[in-house]
Amino acid sequence: MPDMNFPPQAGVFTPLAPQLGLVLAPNPSPMTGPGTNTYILGDQSLAIIDPGPQSDAHLAALLAAIAGRPVSHIIVTHSHLDHSPLARPLADAVGAPILAFGDTYAGRSAVMQQLADAGMAGGGEGLDHSFAPDVLVADGDIIAGQGWSLKVLYTPGHLGNHIALAWNDAVFVGDLVMGWSTSLVSPPDGDMTDFLASCAKLQNIPVRIHYSGHGAPITDPHARLTELIAHRESRTAQILAQLTAGPHDVMQIVQAIYQDIDPRLHGAAGRNVLAHLVDLYVKKIVTVNGNLGPDAIFRLV
Numbered sequence: 001m002p003d004m005n006f007p008p009q010a011g012v013f014t015p016l017a018p019q020l021g022l023v024l025a026p027n028p029s030p031m032t033g034p035g036t037n038t039y040i041l042g043d044q045s046l047a048i049i050d051p052g053p054q055s056d057a058h059l060a061a062l063l064a065a066i067a068g069r070p071v072s073h074i075i076v077t078h079s080h081l082d083h084s085p086l087a088r089p090l091a092d093a094v095g096a097p098i099l100a101f102g103d104t105y106a107g108r109s110a111v112m113q114q115l116a117d118a119g120m121a122g123g124g125e126g127l128d129h130s131f132a133p134d135v136l137v138a139d140g141d142i143i144a145g146q147g148w149s150l151k152v153l154y155t156p157g158h159l160g161n162h163i164a165l166a167w168n169d170a171v172f173v174g175d176l177v178m179g180w181s182t183s184l185v186s187p188p189d190g191d192m193t194d195f196l197a198s199c200a201k202l203q204n205i206p207v208r209i210h211y212s213g214h215g216a217p218i219t220d221p222h223a224r225l226t227e228l229i230a231h232r233e234s235r236t237a238q239i240l241a242q243l244t245a246g247p248h249d250v251m252q253i254v255q256a257i258y259q260d261i262d263p264r265l266h267g268a269a270g271r272n273v274l275a276h277l278v279d280l281y282v283k284k285i286v287t288v289n290g291n292l293g294p295d296a297i298f299r300l301v
Helices: 056-066 087-094 110-117 192-203 221-244 250-257 263-282
Strands: 013-017 020-024 037-041 046-049 071-075 098-100 142-145 148-154 163-167 170-174 209-212 286-289 297-300
Touching: 013 056, 020 056, 037 056, 037 209, 046 056, 046 142, 056 087, 071 087, 071 142, 087 098, 110 263, 192 221, 192 263, 209 221, 221 250, 221 263, 221 297, 250 263, 263 286, 263 297
Parallel strands: 046 071, 071 098, 170 209
Antiparallel strands: 013 020, 020 037, 037 046, 142 148, 148 163, 163 170, 286 297
């Protein structure tokens, strides 16, 4: 469960480190935990990371925390509805450009585009279909402001346009890593192959702390990444064990390996299972009878 004592109060600036603090958006939910963390980086000239959902109250809270200081950059880690919609109203208010990897469909892998073209709709957090950054950034780019700099790390998986941002001995990890929950990976928006690769990429970057899009800072990031990867590998092993007994569809696998959850959650679990199956399909470990998709029959190669 999320640490509901962090941050202490929505709409209030919470200092985290020299030059860094956050304002919690008022959007708590099972998907967002306490709400979205909007980070404010800098002293005299600021960067705003993940402005958050459309909310007049959150915009007012951010402007109060900015307190008239110049804002040079507004950076969006990914364009889900809990992270990006406030970017444009904030940009209009402070006169800063919006930076991101691309629009909501940027970075979508070929197999996920195939699923989308076949009519599969997204699920879960919701896409910001109107998101349009002013400046595109790529892996390895440096975003520099007065007294701070960030290195862009392209980290797709939760969404194709997801980036993380390395700052000194910390990384702003968006929704790729959370301390209180595993990240949603829901095709065709989320891609398990990319997600696992992005986790491995961050594992190779030795830092002290991760600042997540939701919840408290992660103070042992390497251990948390190891835990997340192990969780996904365990789920893959469960799925392969079912397929060893013969071909299965998604819901047959869900009913076999999610016996301890409310059946009303089986739809969401199916998204997770499908993400693993598509990863196995890309790796040529499983194949399908018919077309790849949520209704396909999967079997081992």
